[in-house]
Amino acid sequence: MRIIGITGGAGAGKTLLMTYIKERYACRILLADEVAKALQQPGEVCYEQIVNLLGKDIIGLDGTIIPSKMAERIFRDKELLKAVNTIVHPAVKQYIMEEIRKEANRGESAFFFLEAALLIECGYMGIVEEMWYVYAREEVRRKRLKESRGYSEAKIDSIMQSQLPENTYREHCGFIIDNSGEAAYAYEQIDNKMGEYLWKK
Numbered sequence: 001m002r003i004i005g006i007t008g009g010a011g012a013g014k015t016l017l018m019t020y021i022k023e024r025y026a027c028r029i030l031l032a033d034e035v036a037k038a039l040q041q042p043g044e045v046c047y048e049q050i051v052n053l054l055g056k057d058i059i060g061l062d063g064t065i066i067p068s069k070m071a072e073r074i075f076r077d078k079e080l081l082k083a084v085n086t087i088v089h090p091a092v093k094q095y096i097m098e099e100i101r102k103e104a105n106r107g108e109s110a111f112f113f114l115e116a117a118l119l120i121e122c123g124y125m126g127i128v129e130e131m132w133y134v135y136a137r138e139e140v141r142r143k144r145l146k147e148s149r150g151y152s153e154a155k156i157d158s159i160m161q162s163q164l165p166e167n168t169y170r171e172h173c174g175f176i177i178d179n180s181g182e183a184a185y186a187y188e189q190i191d192n193k194m195g196e197y198l199w200k201k
Helices: 014-024 032-038 047-054 067-074 078-106 138-149 153-162 166-172 183-200
Strands: 002-007 027-031 111-115 130-135 175-178
Touching: 002 014, 014 027, 014 111, 014 183, 027 032, 027 078, 032 078, 047 067, 047 078, 067 078, 078 111, 130 166, 138 153, 175 183
Parallel strands: 002 111, 002 130, 027 111, 130 175
Antiparallel strands: none
């Protein structure tokens, strides 16, 4: 089973491409953001630690953490953000390692794709065998974030300033998918790459 990490900036279209790969190839796909959200649910490993850190006012009537309230607290306080990351990132990594082990034991998937914006920053380079970078021009990413998520220019500026520069992604990733244009073009690049692996088998 080949373990592949997929990363890229916000608005690059990683989720769309992951959906395509899942539908077309025998693989397991794990989205790190979804894992992090799951581990913050009541009864899960990160929930109580985060509530103790940030306070019960971030909890909704149903007992779950309200993402907007949590975001408001941590993004105006860098120390709190660092503390939350110290809780969440190790738990996510441990979960991912266990899922990779389980999937390898099942022997049903030829590929295991791990998608996360912070693969490089959070030290996943030692876990994945190779890294793919989903690239899109900045103006394209900005347009997507406005249209799909309703983000303001100020919020987009803040997001982009917090992410790695493009040259860092390119330095760490062996395969670059240009997703600036039509989805069909990105799909073609993926198919060509996957074809290389399948021929090698």
